[in-house]
Each structure stands twice: as structure tokens, then as C-alpha cells.
Amino acid sequence: MKKNTEITKxxxxxxxxxxxxxxxxxxxxxxxxxxxKSSGKKIRAKxxxxxxxxxxxxDRLKLASVIELLHTATLVHDDVVDNSxxxxxxxxxxxxxxxxxxxxxxDYIYSKAFMLMVDIGNKKIxxxxxxxxxxxxxxxxxxxxxxxxxxxSINKLKKISFYKTGRLFEAAAKTGAILTSNSQxxxxxxxxxxxxxxxxxxxxxxxxxxxPEIEIGKPAFQDIKEGKVTxxxxxxxxxxxxxxxxKLRTYLGNKKLNTSEVNYLITKLDGIKxxxxxxxxxxxxxxxxxxxxxxxxxxQEMIELTNIALTRKK
Amino acid sequence: MKKNTEITKxxxxxxxxxxxxxxxxxxxxxxxxxxxKSSGKKIRAKxxxxxxxxxxxxDRLKLASVIELLHTATLVHDDVVDNSxxxxxxxxxxxxxxxxxxxxxxDYIYSKAFMLMVDIGNKKIxxxxxxxxxxxxxxxxxxxxxxxxxxxSINKLKKISFYKTGRLFEAAAKTGAILTSNSQxxxxxxxxxxxxxxxxxxxxxxxxxxxPEIEIGKPAFQDIKEGKVTxxxxxxxxxxxxxxxxKLRTYLGNKKLNTSEVNYLITKLDGIKxxxxxxxxxxxxxxxxxxxxxxxxxxQEMIELTNIALTRKK
Numbered sequence: 001m002k003k004n005t006e007i008t009k010x011x012x013x014x015x016x017x018x019x020x021x022x023x024x025x026x027x028x029x030x031x032x033x034x035x036x037k038s039s040g041k042k043i044r045a046k047x048x049x050x051x052x053x054x055x056x057x058x059d060r061l062k063l064a065s066v067i068e069l070l071h072t073a074t075l076v077h078d079d080v081v082d083n084s085x086x087x088x089x090x091x092x093x094x095x096x097x098x099x100x101x102x103x104x105x106x107d108y109i110y111s112k113a114f115m116l117m118v119d120i121g122n123k124k125i126x127x128x129x130x131x132x133x134x135x136x137x138x139x140x141x142x143x144x145x146x147x148x149x150x151x152x153s154i155n156k157l158k159k160i161s162f163y164k165t166g167r168l169f170e171a172a173a174k175t176g177a178i179l180t181s182n183s184q185x186x187x188x189x190x191x192x193x194x195x196x197x198x199x200x201x202x203x204x205x206x207x208x209x210x211x212p213e214i215e216i217g218k219p220a221f222q223d224i225k226e227g228k229v230t231x232x233x234x235x236x237x238x239x240x241x242x243x244x245x246x247k248l249r250t251y252l253g254n255k256k257l258n259t260s261e262v263n264y265l266i267t268k269l270d271g272i273k274x275x276x277x278x279x280x281x282x283x284x285x286x287x288x289x290x291x292x293x294x295x296x297x298x299x300q301e302m303i304e305l306t307n308i309a310l311t312r313k314k
Numbered sequence: 315m316k317k318n319t320e321i322t323k324x325x326x327x328x329x330x331x332x333x334x335x336x337x338x339x340x341x342x343x344x345x346x347x348x349x350x351k352s353s354g355k356k357i358r359a360k361x362x363x364x365x366x367x368x369x370x371x372x373d374r375l376k377l378a379s380v381i382e383l384l385h386t387a388t389l390v391h392d393d394v395v396d397n398s399x400x401x402x403x404x405x406x407x408x409x410x411x412x413x414x415x416x417x418x419x420x421d422y423i424y425s426k427a428f429m430l431m432v433d434i435g436n437k438k439i440x441x442x443x444x445x446x447x448x449x450x451x452x453x454x455x456x457x458x459x460x461x462x463x464x465x466x467s468i469n470k471l472k473k474i475s476f477y478k479t480g481r482l483f484e485a486a487a488k489t490g491a492i493l494t495s496n497s498q499x500x501x502x503x504x505x506x507x508x509x510x511x512x513x514x515x516x517x518x519x520x521x522x523x524x525x526p527e528i529e530i531g532k533p534a535f536q537d538i539k540e541g542k543v544t545x546x547x548x549x550x551x552x553x554x555x556x557x558x559x560x561k562l563r564t565y566l567g568n569k570k571l572n573t574s575e576v577n578y579l580i581t582k583l584d585g586i587k588x589x590x591x592x593x594x595x596x597x598x599x600x601x602x603x604x605x606x607x608x609x610x611x612x613x614q615e616m617i618e619l620t621n622i623a624l625t626r627k628k
Binding site: 023025027028031074077080081082099100101103104105106107108110111112114115117118121123126127130131133134136137138140141142144145 | 337339341342345388391394395396413414415417418419420421422424425426428429431432435437440441444445447448450451452454455456458459
């Protein structure tokens with residue numbers, strides 16, 4: 001198992017690998033370089049590297065790059081879908097260029113991931129990543145269909161969180177494990193852990209969106225403005241009386257809402273507290289799976305990542 | 315080698331296969347069924363089936379489905395990129411639903427192709443299709459960047475035609491051949507033939523866009539309205555005097571142009587004639603490669619497809 005500092009070093013190599021073999025077409029390399037300029041957290045690539053760290057393998061960095069490329073392709077398309085203007089603290093592709101550029105460079109990044117995967121050439125890994133990308137696109141579509149749906153169920157919300165986030169976390173860990181281990185128990189435990197860690201990460205994301213902009217360093221209250229019911233809104237709405245429900249309804253999809261008013265009401269109705277409880281529930285599940293991981297250093301790294309996911313402020 | 319009627323029957327099976335294992339999510343199956351409702355020409359799937367027809371192989375239909383899925387995914391994204399309202403005689407996804415739906419269901423279809431490919435599990439086929447999808451997305455981006463570029467070179471135009479159309483024709487034939495043949499000569503000849511056939515198909519497409527709407531059964535003069543320089547415009551512009559060039563400039567990207575006026579000027583300046591010459595040039599190349607195909611029936615089928623590509627009215 002590699003030490004944390006080593007993983008950090010490897011992430012740098014992943015960043016380099018992603019930028020290798022750039023297209024000679026100026027428009028393509030320009031878009032591509034812009035997208036990969038800001039470095040981001042790369043938690044999915046890290047997961048892949050940790051999971052595959054039980055042995056040396058020539059394709060470890062390549063696989064982590066694939067995961068990061070897949071994730072970035074979905075981000076670029078998401079920004080088009082949500083009409084988001086900011087990504088990782090900088091203007092989104094669809095903001096600087098156009099939606100069309102976002103769609104096509106997303107496809108380009110996706111196909112690049114696909115080329116690298118094929119290079120690795122492990123059939124089980126290919127299968128897992130094909131299934132995961134399919135699930136991710138399903139999650140995005142279900143989420144799109146749920147916009148402005150005030151009656152969404154908790155199960156649908158969990159399905160969306162799993163498909164759009166948990167699934168790639170799971171695939172990152174699973175494929176990393178497949179690459180370097182034959183232990184079915186190891187593959188299963190780290191996949192389970194990563195899946196729940198992904199849920200914690202997404203729930204925390206939903207919570208952060210209800211925090212003041214100044215604290216998280218990016219536009220806040222985006223979900224509610226886009227008409228997306230996420231956990232804080234869901235729980236608050238459940239606890240609301242008729243008048244409060246009417247109020248909450250007027251917030252959903254309202255681009256010009258008074259955010260401190262929203263914050264007050266959602267907090268008062270336990271939307272934040274209940275969501276924090278849910279995050280802790282998945283955190284416990286993730287830790288339980290982590291504890292079943294035999295490899296001591298991997299176990300520690302996974303526990304650390306899970307704790308970061310729960311407490312991160314950005 | 316299967317007879318033409320047999321290929322037609324197989325195309326029906328491909329259509330069924332594409333619709334198998336539909337998502338249980340209503341929004342996804344709804345979009346998906348809508349997209350695959352109209353049957354289209356399926357020339358790429360046909361190419362794949364012809365190319366793989368030298369032997370029986372359990373994955374022939376699956377591979378043809380992959381090709382058709384990949385093609386459809388790019389069409390759905392293209393309609394978002396071009397803001398097209400009509401596809402195959404019906405309203406486009408982005409027209410009935412939204413651009414967001416188009417982006418996400420395109421990704422879904424793409425990942426579905428990917429899953430089927432992995433099922434087939436032939437590394438050479440995976441590699442060719444990964445490279446092809448990458449080239450296709452590059453072609454689309456280059457084309458997007460060339461909008462309103464009156465000074466585009468003939469080489470850039472050919473590159474766009476190859477990347478966005480010839481490349482998948484080539485990959486369809488090549489992967490079909492790889493699936494059922496070990497003959498390097500066969501793989502090379504049919505790939506070459508398909509690539510040039512794809513060029514004929516695209517050039518003919520550009521020509522048809524300059525035909526009266528009533529004849530082709532779909533909106534005409536879309537390219538020029540979208541600001542795209544295609545071959546007819548390119549050649550006409552080259553032959554134009556200064557006054558005519560000024561006129562042509564006003565057409566490009568003009569959504570409300572007088573189409574009979576455009577038609578008159580482009581024809582008068584030999585834009586149509588020169589483009590037909592170019593199509594015939596690629597037609598000859600395709601036929602030459604076809605003649606080198608050893609398998610008599612495949613050769614005949616390929617020649618027939620090439621002739622259809624040159625003369626088709628729709």
C-alpha cells in the first residue's frame with residue numbers, strides 16, 4: 001500500500017497523463033486544456049489509486065485517469081443540462097463557449113476515456129465501467145424528470161444520489177481492486193465502502209448547497225433555484241405545516257429567492273439536521289465496510305476519505 | 315454471403331435487439347422508444363452486416379446494433395448542437411422535450427452501445443470503435459468551429475466529411491470484417507471501400523440539402539442557414555466574382571433567405587456541378603476498393619450500396 005503522500009504524487013501523474021496526446025486541432029486542445037486547468041479534488045481518481053495500491057501494476061495511473069475523464073465528461077454535460085455558469089471556481093464551458101461546445105467536448109472526453117480503457121484491456125473492468133456510465137446517465141435523466149416534483153419519494157432521491165454519484169465511486173474502487181487483486185472479499189468490501197462513501201459525498205454536497213456562498217466558494221442555493229428537491233428541502237417539506245409548505249413551493253425553481261429566508265425556514269424545519277443524520281447513516285455503513293478491508297493501509301485510507309467526505313466544508 | 319433479402323431481415327432483428335432490455339424508468343424508455351420508432355435507412359448497420367456476412371457468428375447482429383446505437387447517439391447530440399427541430403421526418407428530441415433531454419439520452423444511448431460492445435468482447439473491435447467515436451467527436455467540433463468561416467479550405471471540408479461520416483462507415487465495415495474474417499486483405503479492402511462510400515454519402519447529403527424541400531421530404535437549405543459552408547457553397551464561392559461573393563456572404567447563417575435565389579446562384583456558379591464531380595471521384599475510389607474484395611457477393615453488395623449512395627434522392 002502506498003502512503004498518502006505517494007497517492008498525492010500519483011495524482012499529479014494522472015493529471016499529466018490526462019493531458020497527453022492532445023488533439024492537434026486548436027479548438028479541441030483549447031477546450032480540453034481549459035477544462036483540465038483547474039485541478040479539482042480528484043477524489044474518484046484517488047479512490048481508484050488507493051483501491052489498486054495493493055500491488056504494482058503498469059495500468060494503475062491509466063485507470064485512475066479513465067475514472068477522472070469519465071467524471072469530467074459528465075460534469076461538462078451536467079453544466080449544459082443545468083445551464084450552470086460556474087464550475088470549480090471558473091466559468092463553465094457553456095458559459096465561455098456555447099452549449100454546443102459543451103455537448104461535443106463532453107463526447108470527446110468520454111471517448112478519450114473509452115480509448116484508455118480499451119488500452120488497459122481488462123474485460124471485467126470494461127464491463128463495470130460500461131454499466132456504470134449507463135447507470136450515471138440514467139440517474140441524470142431521472143433527476144431531470146424530477147425537477148419541480150415536490151412529491152418525490154426518499155427512495156427516488158436515494159436512487160438519484162446513488163446513480164449520479166455513488167455509482168462512479170463504487171466503479172472507481174471496484175475496477176481499481178479488480179486490476180490488482182484476485183480477492184473477491186477485497187473487491188466486495190472496498191466497492192461497498194466506496195459506494196456508501198459516494199452517498200456521503202453527495203449528501204454533503206446537497207448540504208453545502210444550502211450554506212452561505214462565502215463559505216463554500218461557489219454559488220449556493222443552486223439546487224432549489226433549479227427546481228431540484230434534494231434532502232434538506234425534502235425533509236423540511238415533510239415537517240412543514242400547510243402554510244410553510246405553500247412557502248416552500250414558491251422557493252422551488254425560483255431564481256431570485258431570498259436565500260437567508262430559505263436558509264432560515266429549511267433549518268427551522270429540521271431539513272439540515274435530518275440530512276446530516278442521513279449522511280452519518282451512510283458514513284457508518286461506509287466505515288463498517290472499510291473495517292472489513294483486510295489490507296491495513298487501504299483500510300486506513302478509506303476511513304480517512306470517508307471522514308473527509310462527511311466533514312468537508314467545500 | 316447472405317442475400318440482400320436476408321440482410322433486410324437481419325436489419326429487422328437489429329431493430330428488435332436495439333429495443334431489448336429497456337430501462338424500467340418511464341422517462342428513459344419513453345425517450346428511447348421515441349428515438350427508435352422511425353426506422354431510418356440504417357445504412358451503417360447494413361454495412362456492418364454485409365461486412366460480417368462471410369461467416370456465421372453469434373455476435374453479428376449485436377455488432378450491427380452497436381454501430382446503429384453509436385450513430386443514433388451522435389444524431390441526437392447533433393440535433394442539440396444544431397438546434398434542429400426535425401429528424402427523420404419527426405420532431406427531434408430537443409424539440410419535443412428539451413436540449414437537456416437530448417444531451418442525456420444521447421449519453422444513455424452511447425453507454426448502451428458501449429455495454430453491447432463489451433459483451434462482444436473483441437479487443438480489436440473495441441479499439442476501432444473507441445478510435446472512431448473519438449474521431450467523430452473531433453469532426454463535430456471542427457465543424458462547429460468552422461461555422462461562418464467563409465475561408466475554409468477544401469481539405470478541412472474533406473476532413474470534416476471524413477470524421478463525421480466516413481469514419482463510422484469505415485469502422486462499421488472494418489469491425490464487421492474483423493468479427494468474421496482473418497484476411498488482412500479483406501479487412502483492408504472493405505474498410506477502404508466503406509470509407510469512400512461514406513464520403514459519397516456525405517457529399518450527396520450536402521447536395522440534397524440544396525434541393526427543394528418537397529423532393530427530399532425534410533427541411534432543405536439547413537446548412538447554409540446554420541452558417542455551414544459545405545461543398546456546393548464552397549465551389550460556388552470560389553467561382554464567384556466580387557459582387558456574387560458579397561451576395562453569398564449575406565446568405566451564410568441567414569435563417570430567412572430566399573431559397574430559390576440561393577439555389578439559382580449556387581447552381582449558376584457551378585456549386586452543384588462541382589460537388590457532383592467530387593461525389594463521383596469518391597464513388598470511383600469506392601468502386602475500385604470494392605472490386606478488390608475477393609468475396610463475390612460482398613463485392614456486389616458493396617458496389618450496389620455505393621451506387622445507391624451516389625444516386626439517392628433522400
